[in-house]
Amino acid sequence: MSNPAQKIVLLIGPPGSGKGTLGHAAAAKLPNVLHISLGDFVRDEMQDPNSRFGKSVSPFVNRGGLVPDNIMLDILSRRLQQPDALASSTILLDGFPRTLHQAKALNKMLTVDRVVLLQAQEELCVDRINHRRIDPVSHVSYHTLLIPAPTAQVAARLVRRETDLDENKIRGRLQFFQQNLASILAVFPGKLFALNSAVSIQEELSALQQILSEPIIVEARKDPDPSSMPVNPNSNNKVAKSLCVVCMDEEADGVVLPCGHLCGCESCLKMLLNSVAKCPICRAHMNSVVKVFQSGVVEADTQVEQKQPEVVPAQDEDDGNWSLAQQSLSVAFESASSSSARPALSMAPAAEWVNDQVPLPIAVSIAIPNMAQRSQVDICCVIDVSGSMGEDAKFQDPNDASKFVSEGMNQLDIVKHSVKAVIHTLTDQDRLSLVAFHDDARSVFTLSEMNEGGKRQAIDALEALEPQNSTNIWAGLEAGLESLRTARASPRRCFILILTDGQPTVSPPGGENMALRSYFEAHAGFTCSVSTFGFGYQLKSKMLLDVAREGKGTFAFIPDAKIVGTCFVNFVANACTNLALDAKVHLEPQNGAIFPPVLHSSFQRVPWGLVFDLGPLHFGSYRDLIVPMKIPVDVHDHHHPFLKVTLEWNSENNNHKESLIGSDFVVTADALAAFARMSSVHSLEQVIDKCDAIDPAGPKILKTLIGQLIGLEATAKDARITALLKGDLQERISKAVSTVERYKRWGAHYLRAILRSHEYQMRTNFMDPGLQVYGGVLFSELVHSGGEIFKGLPLKKYSDRNANSNNNNSDNNAIPAAVADNYYAGNSGGCFSGECVVQCKEQDGMVREKQLSQVRSGDCLQVVDTAGHVGFSPVLCLAEFQGRFDLLVLPFSRLALTPTHPLRIQGSFVRPCDMSFHMDDDLAAHHTEMPSSLIVDRVFNVVLQHSHVLLCINGMEAVTLGHGFMQAFHPFYSTKQVLTTLEQRPGWKEGHIIVAPHHPLRNQLEY
Structure with a gap:
């Protein structure tokens, strides 16, 4: 260490x-x-x-x-x-x-x-x-x-x-x-x-x-x-x-060190340096002044010279060429059009070439560069106000069909809260309109800028909505499209959100998706993404996914209010980092290479080869696809080109193309990750089809897929495959098809939602670990800022009904919504009993055991890194969480911890509640005793000086607060956000924070 x-x-x-x-x-x-x-x-x-x-x-x-x-x-x-x-x-x-x-x-x-x-x-x-x-x-x-x-x-x-x-x-x-x-x-x-x-x-x-x-x-x-x-x-x-704060005449081109304020001209700041030596902004001590150039700044009434040096990234003795072409991505060029951002193409096989008769899976990867600025968006929320939206928003326990719970809200209450999340995360650069539909549709708020006044007016219009009659989704969708099309303004991207309980009583001939296709054909110059959000369990999720696919959008399953934030904060972040709404990849075989006669339906055959409809592109993200090819022997042996790839996209009404010719036969990590993802997408499509037909082959297809990815993960050792396999496929996806009843209740809706997210490689929530590998830097920043906004939104329960169960079970049988399947549980984010034992290195160099509750700031505790190297890391703070906690006591170590706190066993992250499924036969044979339970009134965790290390506690390896491991990802407890929150609590400087039940680290309804 x-x-x-x-x-x-x-x-x-x-x-x-x-x-x-x-x-x-x-x-x-x-x-x-x-x-x-x-x-x-x-x-x-x-x-x-x-x-x-x-x-x-x-x-x-x-x-x-x-x-x-x-x-x-x-x-x-x-x-x-x-x-x-x-x-x-x-x-x-x-x-x-x-x-x-x-x-x-x-x-x-x-x-x-x-x-x-x-x-x-x-x-x-x-x-x-x-x-x-x-x-x-x-x-x-x-x-x-x-x-x-x-x-x-x-x-x-x-x-x-x-x-x-x-x-x-x-x-x-x-x-x-x-x-x-x-x-x-x-x-x-x-x-x-x-x-x-x-x-x-x-x-x-x-x-x-x-x-x-x-x-x-x-x-x-x-x-x-x-x-x-x-x-x-x-x-x-x-x-x-900006002008110098001292003379108010010259440009502020000097940065004060060490505080970093850009606040004065170089001459004035040097004068201050030689006199009072204090920053004019924060009054901190000055030790030097650095002259810099402001970027994205223009003189008033002046023109920029036409001839300038060719601006390319600083690429000197240490850059390895990796920053080339960065000039259009930096904050220094924020005012430049986003259409100047050029995706980078790469190509590699996902397996070793065997012969010219065995198709070789070729991975085509597209890396979209980051941008410093968000895109401007026009959003229309199409809101279902049919009679069924007035029904109580009760939900079922995914593990027990006899248990129901209500939170005193109807479906429309939750939809209104969702739209508020969208409204409050938009800026005055964006515009929003509202359409309500039941047996017909009407505009209740015309497309307007989302400044403070616009937001207030939109919320007033939203709160006036009440449940009405039948459900005509197409009428609402068509009205929403018209509200954006008739007032469109480049370079804004257009997005439709359909918020419904998914029970249409009136549908156009051929269905809503075919009507949407006809609309786009009639208005060829209009591009808009259409996403669907299904509330509750009584959904026609196939119809909602079909509409989302036709509209190049996503589908989200929202069983209750607790996951509103994560769905809509992520949606806005994706919208605001969009480079293109619809991209296509053209694939042209070279030198006798051919495509097999049978291909997935996502490929369209054309005279020159194939076309793959890629869908949206987002700044800072990856897109990839796998295409099988039969490659001749001489092409392989002499590394001749075998495939030409052309990416085509439209951004700000301009068409763009980027091409690459592939001749490399070296298998890469990106190619293997792409193969794992696309295999999962195709297999999940089959699983859904089979399970819809009550065909037992569905779960078997999933089991086969998991077996394939286990082997691939062992070979590749790639975090993306691990997150997909162990975070999604072996967890909630497997649970979704474990029984026919569970699949009908929520599994069908959930599978369609996560399938679409993986299909487009978009992070659409924080719950599914496999999705957390998607999204770029700007996206993450927008999710964080949007989450902070959402936490401040009160959840108004408009219904007069009290929360209660609608069956014969008492309130004690009420259970948390499906979101409780998250990696962490409770206010503490995963903790230990204070009697658990850690190894502490004392000042005399000796290592002694110490109860966790007795650990103090500055203690050096034994940890292990990702490679298995043992060392010691200082404690920054001990966090003590008070309340009522049901812990699991593991029989083979007596480690007492919350059931979902991630441990690392045999190199893999597992939850204690799932450990029996992750033991190999030898380990299970030696530990036949079942875990016991322990109820305590306080639990503990630590903040260590180092991230990406595991605490050695009771002889096991466990994550700590802010650990940073992607395989045990949580958007709050595994990141710097939890540290930032703890730093603001009393006791941080002293090294011991107490978190009381009435003052949790996170709001109960936080995304």
């Missing part, structure tokens, strides 16, 4: 400032310091033919494309877990971050101790790059005049990077760095130090050593002051330049 006092230090500087040179020197000269260049690590992995990372990034790097941020963060996380990193007290990281989104993602993943900004004039950087030569073996940079190679052998192998050959591109990279610098620095307030890199390496080392020893004296702000940010992240417009 890493040193408990380990520091993560970022080296940030323009290309040619000498980050790599300083990092190498510091690692060689300073004690226990490790230099990590992410670019060097990527290049090394690419050269290793057995590296999964190298195979996954090669398609992007080889074609000069962008390796998505999530892959780079995964690579960085694994690099930090290697032995040399774990053994180092200080890590100097260069090559990351380069953009605002990367900085935010990095800040969420780990704690940055300080940021060192290397300063150098542009001409000095250009000169250094022109004379720079790289040793491909050691990755050390040399200067042909100032720092020559130490030996003739090294000199003979020095190379010059292609990116260093064009001076215009060099200056463009320098400009890119300057345009992004202010926004990156704003993410790390209070931790910023400047270092002059125009001096000798000995002087740089001395200055760095002093910086590393200086205390952080400015408390970092939770969120940077918006007035000090260069661009409003939610703004689509360029803004006027």
Whole structure:
């Protein structure tokens, strides 16, 4: 494990400032310091033919494309877990971050101790790059005049990077760095130090050593002051330049260090530095001033020069080419059209080639880049106000058909709360309309901007709705489409949400989906996504899924109010990160390769090959597909091209295409994950068809699929396959088909909803672990902000009925809704009895047992990392949860914990309540005793200094608060959000927080 006092230090500087040179020197000269260049690590992995990372990034790097941020963060996380990193007290990281989104993602993943900004004039950087030569073996940079190679052998192998050959591109990279610098620095307030890199390496080392020893004296702000940010992240417009707060005349182009405020002109701030030495915004101590350029800013009444240096990402000694083409994605270009974002294509087989008669599954992967800004959207909520919507919103226990419960609401009450969630998560950039339908349809709120006034008016119109007569879904859908089509405005994306209990009494000939197809054919220039949301259990979910498929949208199953938030917050986040509503992939075989005669119905045969309807594209996400091909022997043996792929999409009324020709036969992790996902989608379609017909072959198909993925997961060791297999298929999906009664009650609706989410690779809720691998950085930020908004919404129960059971069971039989199948339960998010025992390393170096309830801040507890290495991590805080808790006591360790608290057993994450299903025969044979129960009035958990480690407790491995493991994902308890919440509670600074039942960490109705 890493040193408990380990520091993560970022080296940030323009290309040619000498980050790599300083990092190498510091690692060689300073004690226990490790230099990590992410670019060097990527290049090394690419050269290793057995590296999964190298195979996954090669398609992007080889074609000069962008390796998505999530892959780079995964690579960085694994690099930090290697032995040399774990053994180092200080890590100097260069090559990351380069953009605002990367900085935010990095800040969420780990704690940055300080940021060192290397300063150098542009001409000095250009000169250094022109004379720079790289040793491909050691990755050390040399200067042909100032720092020559130490030996003739090294000199003979020095190379010059292609990116260093064009001076215009060099200056463009320098400009890119300057345009992004202010926004990156704003993410790390209070931790910023400047270092002059125009001096000798000995002087740089001395200055760095002093910086590393200086205390952080400015408390970092939770969120940077918006007035000090260069661009409003939610703004689509360029803004006027900010003025110096001192002279109110010159542009504010200076950042105060270490607090990070961009607040004054360089001359005024330097004057303050030499006098009072206090920031004019926060009054914190100033130690230096850095000049930066604001991005997305224009002068009033001026024109931008037409000829500018070619702006490409800062791609210097440490980038490994992974950031190429980033220029259109950065916050520095937020005002640019989203249509400039170019998805990156890659192609690889998902199995080894056998011969020309055995179809080879080819994975086509599409990586859509991140964007710093959200899209503008027009949304119409089409609301069912038929008589059945006035029925009591009771729900059944998925495990016991005799138990029913009501929460004092009817279906329309829940729908109104859902629409409020949409309204409140929109901004004044967006527009919304409301349509109500029963036996006909009417517009109750015309398309209007969602400023504060618009939101109030929309809610007033919404609350006036009451249940009426019959159900004519098509009338409502057609009226909703018209409300958007007749008032459309580019570049807004249009979305329809149908909110219904799914019981139409009137339908058009051929059904609602065919009527929707006819509508789109009659209005060919109008593009709109249609999603359906089914409330309650009495749904015609097949019809709702058919409409969603025709409308290129999703289907959500909402049995009760408790999952309203997660469904609609995720929906708005997906809508606001949309690049294109409808994309297609054209597949053209090459050099005698052919497609088999029998293919899945999702492929359309055309004269030149196949067309695959991909559906929507979202910023920061992945899309993929698998197509089988028979490939001739000579094509395989000589690596001739076998497939041309063309991605076609429309964005902001412009058509775009991106093509790739494949000739590689190396199996990649992305290809295996794509194969697992698409196999699951196709198999689930068959499962649903069979189960609808009460055919016992349905569960058997699922069992076969699980067996196939178990083997694939053992080979690939990929988190995406693990989450799909162990999070979805072996859990709620298996439960949904376990009995005919359960499938009819809720399984059919649930399977159709999760099938559609995996089909489009969209995260539509927080409950299903397999969906949590989808979505980009901006999407996650919008989900978080939307969740915070939703938590503040009261759930009004308009019905006068009291919550009660409608059968012969008493209120004691009332059970939580289906959402209780989540990974965690209760207010505590998973905890232990205070009598459980941990291993604590004392100051004398001895390791002694300690009861968990006696642990205090600063104690070093024994932990184990993902690779099985044992070490110790300091405790930041002990969390004590009070109330009534039913614990499971495991017979073979006497560990007492909440039933759904994730443990790791034999390398897999399992819940205690499911452990009997995950033991192998040998383990089960030795532990035949069943778990016992224990009722306690308080439970405990800890916050450790390190994430991605497991606490050793009663001889077992268990997650802690904010653990960060994707395989045991929870949007609150496994992420930094729980830490942020705990930090605001009394007792955090003292290291012991008490959470009372009346003051939980999360609202009961939180998404």
